Amino acid sequence: MTTTWLSRAARSARWARNRIRNLSGPPKLVLLYHRVAELTEDRSQLAVSPANFRQHMAYLSAEFAVERFEDCADRWDETTVVVTFDDGYADNCLEALPILEAADVPATFFIATGTIGTEREFWWDELERCLVEGTFDPGEFALQGVPVDVRSSAAMNASYQRLFAWLQASDSVDIEQTLTQLRERGKLSASGRTTHRPLSAEELGKLARSPVTTIGAHTVSHACLSALSADQQRAEISRSVDDLKRLTGEEVSVFSYPFGNHVHYNATSVDICRELEFRMVAANNNRAYRAMHSSLEVPRLLARNWDIETFKRYLHLYRECF
Numbered sequence: 001m002t003t004t005w006l007s008r009a010a011r012s013a014r015w016a017r018n019r020i021r022n023l024s025g026p027p028k029l030v031l032l033y034h035r036v037a038e039l040t041e042d043r044s045q046l047a048v049s050p051a052n053f054r055q056h057m058a059y060l061s062a063e064f065a066v067e068r069f070e071d072c073a074d075r076w077d078e079t080t081v082v083v084t085f086d087d088g089y090a091d092n093c094l095e096a097l098p099i100l101e102a103a104d105v106p107a108t109f110f111i112a113t114g115t116i117g118t119e120r121e122f123w124w125d126e127l128e129r130c131l132v133e134g135t136f137d138p139g140e141f142a143l144q145g146v147p148v149d150v151r152s153s154a155a156m157n158a159s160y161q162r163l164f165a166w167l168q169a170s171d172s173v174d175i176e177q178t179l180t181q182l183r184e185r186g187k188l189s190a191s192g193r194t195t196h197r198p199l200s201a202e203e204l205g206k207l208a209r210s211p212v213t214t215i216g217a218h219t220v221s222h223a224c225l226s227a228l229s230a231d232q233q234r235a236e237i238s239r240s241v242d243d244l245k246r247l248t249g250e251e252v253s254v255f256s257y258p259f260g261n262h263v264h265y266n267a268t269s270v271d272i273c274r275e276l277e278f279r280m281v282a283a284n285n286n287r288a289y290r291a292m293h294s295s296l297e298v299p300r301l302l303a304r305n306w307d308i309e310t311f312k313r314y315l316h317l318y319r320e321c322f
């Protein structure tokens, strides 16, 4: 009896799910990339190699209609794909842009403006650099109450995770203070690694001028919005828009939430995006985008450094199941 009841419940859940999907039309697959680069170590797995990225784009161009992010809620008559990038690494201009232009694939780049045109790295990269390259006095120490130990690779990884979590719950002032203290303890300068360089102002300008790109905002400091007050959130979002207007001379109509999972932004963040009249806003909740979703919380699919067969399987899975 239990089995019959369960199978009926499963059938009815499947029916309801398919009904909703049919009503909402074919899904959009909004892909999220960060970097196109060959890295010897990629702790966050954010980099896709140029060879794999080239194959991804060739496949999308041959097999799908590829839409621009800002237009992707306009019609729901077929499954389309959208390409987006977050953060603003230099390789977006140096490696990704030529591949996108050759494949004629449009892409939207969401830029965290605080590090653009500086020698600094994004804060999670600077944290990694300090732990890996720092020359620390022997023994464990505490930073903001967080224990830090770099005496073995396992201890360093655990310290990275603990400090990352602390910084992700902090505002830009605390992030900066913590990194300054860590650099001082590790006897390091603020200049970052060339392999992890953000866009220069010139590179951002070049990226913005390409006919295949759109530039969107992604806050100034890449702080986690849900950890901030409403005023801090508004300042982070609107200042990044102002920075981009000044640097590119273009209007900014799209935004993406830093980190972007539903715990990393809140109702206040969405309200501020509505007030600022963004046309579309990207989140990072790993599912296909359907008509029933809000255009102020567009889910995206994180793209990893997959070979082309894995990439095809991934797209198929999300197109059919999520």
Ligand SMILES: [Zn+2]
Pocket: 086, 087, 218, 222, 257, 258, 259
């Ligand atoms: Zn980001």
